[in-house]
Amino acid sequence: xxxxxxxxxxxxxxxAFFVLLMFIMLFAAFLFCDILWPYRxxxxxxxxxxxxxxxxxxxxxxxxxxxxxxxxNGTYYRIDDIGPGHVSWTDDEVFSxxxxxxxxxxxxxxYLK
Numbered sequence: 001x002x003x004x005x006x007x008x009x010x011x012x013x014x015x016a017f018f019v020l021l022m023f024i025m026l027f028a029a030f031l032f033c034d035i036l037w038p039y040r041x042x043x044x045x046x047x048x049x050x051x052x053x054x055x056x057x058x059x060x061x062x063x064x065x066x067x068x069x070x071x072x073n074g075t076y077y078r079i080d081d082i083g084p085g086h087v088s089w090t091d092d093e094v095f096s097x098x099x100x101x102x103x104x105x106x107x108x109x110x111y112l113k
Contacts, residue, residue, distance in 0.1 A: 046091065050092070052070060053068070054068050054082075067080070067082075068082050070107050079102070080098075
């Protein structure tokens with residue numbers, strides 16, 4: 001095999017490596033970056049001032065991967081890695097995630113800024 005054919009083979013191997021690397025990076029981003037997850041469940045508070053948003057990814061036989069956020073004052077506050085379901089509003093300021101009660105002020109309070 002001459003040098004030209006060997007260099008051509010090396011270029012082909014490098015291209016295949018980079019294509020595989022890009023596929024792995026895109027798969028990891030899709031799996032862990034919830035902004036790309038296609039399913040969203042929004043549960044508004046009784047007055048509509050706040051909302052709970054659950055973003056999730058259906059992983060087939062492996063179940064769901066999900067996250068729950070509180071949307072208050074135009075900002076998303078991450079609550080938990082739970083989704084979909086298992087959340088509800090008790091009243092306009094109190095909500096429940098897996099039977100654990102939280103207040104909106106737990107995430108938006110002045111001491112957190």
